Amino acid sequence: MIIIMKPSADPADLERVVARVRSMGLNVHLSEGEQRTVIGVVGLTAGIDRTSFEVMRGVESTVRITQPFKIASREFKPLPTVFEVGGVTIGGQGLVIMAGPCSVESRSQILESAHAVKEAGAHILRGGAYKPRSSPYSFQGLGEEGLELLAEAREATGLPIITEVMGAGEVDLVVKYADILQIGARNMQNYRLLEAVGRTQTPVFIKRGMSSTIEDLLMSAEYVLAQGNYNVILCERGIRSFERYTRNTFDVNAIPALKQLSHLPVIGDPSHGTGRSDLVAPIARAAIAAGADGLMIEVHPHPDQAWSDGAQSLRPEGFAALVTELRALAAVVGRTL
Amino acid sequence: MIIIMKPSADPADLERVVARVRSMGLNVHLSEGEQRTVIGVVGLTAGIDRTSFEVMRGVESTVRITQPFKIASREFKPLPTVFEVGGVTIGGQGLVIMAGPCSVESRSQILESAHAVKEAGAHILRGGAYKPRSSPYSFQGLGEEGLELLAEAREATGLPIITEVMGAGEVDLVVKYADILQIGARNMQNYRLLEAVGRTQTPVFIKRGMSSTIEDLLMSAEYVLAQGNYNVILCERGIRSFERYTRNTFDVNAIPALKQLSHLPVIGDPSHGTGRSDLVAPIARAAIAAGADGLMIEVHPHPDQAWSDGAQSLRPEGFAALVTELRALAAVVGRTL
Amino acid sequence: MIIIMKPSADPADLERVVARVRSMGLNVHLSEGEQRTVIGVVGLTAGIDRTSFEVMRGVESTVRITQPFKIASREFKPLPTVFEVGGVTIGGQGLVIMAGPCSVESRSQILESAHAVKEAGAHILRGGAYKPRSSPYSFQGLGEEGLELLAEAREATGLPIITEVMGAGEVDLVVKYADILQIGARNMQNYRLLEAVGRTQTPVFIKRGMSSTIEDLLMSAEYVLAQGNYNVILCERGIRSFERYTRNTFDVNAIPALKQLSHLPVIGDPSHGTGRSDLVAPIARAAIAAGADGLMIEVHPHPDQAWSDGAQSLRPEGFAALVTELRALAAVVGRTL
């Protein structure tokens, strides 16, 4: 960390800052410019609050040099994290496709969906039993009944299931059914929830918050990792920008950036990342071309009757065509599908 | 709600959409333009998911005409919501000043802070016992000990206290101490938490999420209101934008917009809204000039030793000077302080 | 400027960077941390391109410490810039109100508008003769005829006039009529235009670009100042964010920030800053409370017939009521009106 003093800072200001740094067991390296003094802080600074220095008299600003995340970083673990979920390898050379409807709506719907996505080439079945809805008056999901239906679909198809958990109080229940626990974008900084899933041994899939930076996402992963659960998957699902033609702006830059900064697997969600079914295929291709380890795609056998929270589902035949395209693309980028 | 069909939509597409509208007990009003048909949906549409129509074949887009929030709206309740907390009236003619440190750090710190802000004119003491930190390695607050110290500070000064609750599982505990429950920006769409505080009768203070729209904020308030807790306070605390000189962009437009759309009290937080102590005073004035019902301001007796999560504290003397300024300003905008 | 080397940088990388710094006549101050070396660049660095260093092998990032603007900065000129335009003092203790329609539409419209805003208390008449429109098929303004009508309105009322100039090729013409040259938000980084108005002696009013930072705005001012025209006025008119209830997000933080960083007068434009006539009054008050030196407000005698490019006009009676309110507010913030 670097602390930049104001030109108007006096020696007493400088001394107070230096004393505070030293009180944390860190060393300082002073650099006096023509106009101002710059303090280099030497030592393990990852846990330090920069703002605690920014509020001090005489301090102009601070600059972080080292990353604030540790276990999530490539420096901590240079090789990619690879693990298995129900026979599916995540983070390896093979791309992973998670597909299914937004919500579990009924037994027939989830079974039909599961068979359809399996046939088209998906590896993991997605479906929401607990749905975070912006309106308290909207459909909130089937709850535990939905979890049971997902488990039945798993049994019928052999596909592992990923489903969202919305609160720390529900983790014990959801973990009984889910192969992967999904943290939704709105809960990306719900630290109690992150801690709770971190205490399980079930893999955790964290969706980037709508206005969370790449660093924020890695810090949320760090919350889970710090509890001892090392099977974390990161998901880019679009951020909020001024653009209104698409529901979200798919931040494709984040995919190679996350792969550089971290060893954790990275999944792209072009369904939420665009909000338009006619853009899902090109953005799915773009995500894989940029280095994603897989995709999460909304697929519904009858989109005209689907419940939706913002993404537009592909029909199974459209999804199957996309998987075929992706197979050719995978080979070009050194992956398999 | 209006549903706009694509120019390429065929009669069967139109029929399916109309049938779905009618299946929800709503009526349609068709308007055929030269290029496309527009469907007006007539009836109570607030609970409807627009996206469920947007995924249908032949549909180009939908437009919501009525607001999706109900109990929070001015149409539902034209007169402002006014209520009392520990002898302090919120939402009335009098402005309400909430002040105190970011975190409860020690007994002496919170007592000194409480006396200082009371003397300067604050009505309510703020202070965090549970702190949502982006790093799992940062100070997370004193927890229940912090709540006890806040209660002691209340007893010593008579100031009611506002403090953050981070998870649904902690509501029962925090509600025993707090006069107002604060929902932090990162938890604004933590629906389990909103439901839990909605089931208490303690007033709830909701901070706008860093990238939440005005409508999102009102929908989060609706979650609390829908549970039967009508004492909700809205807080503008800055949003994320591309600007980097300030930590956040204080969306002053949101203040009169929220007052128009809703009857709920609106508080401005210039400390987080700017992230710079040298901008707190002008933005505090701006918030009041724009129609805010009060302010939340970080004040610390020794900012050089303060823990901070992004806001920069004022010193008590600076805060006292600001309150004096605001007193003159209040009179000009028809308020008292 | 500070240059942060990568942990992987080797001595040859460091040497190349140091050599390049020295080749620019600057000195270096090396600070070696445990993991990486940080280079402090000492000397006059304002004209240096940071990115030219960022592309060098071994460099991780750079941090600017001193501001890149010079003549626009408070450090260069601590006292506020105050000047007169047609008898109106700008930047002094008195607040300045610029008002009038979006566009000059006809002789009667601009004369009626001019008399109405003068009567209500405005000091300067605004009106567009050349209009930057997002569609080439929309009304583009009356051109020189509009300038002549503005001049006639000035003669009739004594109000100086401010009007937009859209291209370097039109400066010679517009300068014959205008008392203040307005640079629109879309042209804020049209450097040829900035240079051209910088070569005149007519005051220049620069609107902040829709996604320009505070620093960008000051750099655009620097372009004008560097040509020798020191009468520059800065205008905050709203930025683009994800919020959709208002047309733009009025960045009220920018007002005190610009006043701190620069000696130039700062004007707020609540008409474009909100896009909603029902929010103009509270945001006008907020701008003044935050320290603005004046306001630009759209006023039209017949809003139902007005051409508009995004702002909603006040009626003259609404504008007059607002000016009365602002008079009381001015006194509280130590200004006059």
Added chain:
Amino acid sequence: MIIIMKPSADPADLERVVARVRSMGLNVHLSEGEQRTVIGVVGLTAGIDRTSFEVMRGVESTVRITQPFKIASREFKPLPTVFEVGGVTIGGQGLVIMAGPCSVESRSQILESAHAVKEAGAHILRGGAYKPRSSPYSFQGLGEEGLELLAEAREATGLPIITEVMGAGEVDLVVKYADILQIGARNMQNYRLLEAVGRTQTPVFIKRGMSSTIEDLLMSAEYVLAQGNYNVILCERGIRSFERYTRNTFDVNAIPALKQLSHLPVIGDPSHGTGRSDLVAPIARAAIAAGADGLMIEVHPHPDQAWSDGAQSLRPEGFAALVTELRALAAVVGRTL
């Protein structure tokens, strides 16, 4: 266009709106809901200013149904625009690679660059002779000398050249040298410049503004097209968002969106779209996978000595390796390279 009246609108309000619509030669289709009346405007509405209706008494909001651009739209011209520049086909099945340094720095630099990018597989040479710099004190380009050097590089290699024109006053000069005229992001809404290049017959390459929507970009293209110059190329080069790890956020969604909405060729610029040389390759692949017709990439033989305005150049060997990768990718997406 749809006009939504307020619930409080009275019959006289409605009548005034209807009369204004009819005065423009358009028809209305009224739809009365339970709470409010909605007016469908039937006819050619592309040139209408929605805001002129939004300012009318009783109007709540308006919704545009048809796109405001005409000649740029797929509806106007369903087949893709394909044209030749110096023997290179743009917009056809073959991908087009434009490469070269940010700025022309010297004769040897541009000649070395031209030979290097040609050898690596580029089709068109890029290089700036006039540089829009945020600081008036930074290097502004070699001007006409730079144009002459570009022409010499073209002669030496056979590569057509693309270079930026910054003002309407320079078009006559630049057009003598350039094969393609580049409009920079900061000038995307410099309408005088767009009109001036529209009056030439030289192809125009428009970079999306840093906070311009997809619609804004197409409207800027419309300015050029409306003057009779139909050879327009659109370029996605990253937008401004809250993310700070990358210099810009490459909006990959815009690529298929622009291809759907318009027949014009679309080029991706991963150099500016990321600002980091280590992300150029994955984002170049993503742009092609998403359907781009080509790429613009910064390449410099000696990045350590390069002038830069934000992008980081690839070295020729890195660029050559990327082109090889892209060749395999092109085949998978049905293109050639």
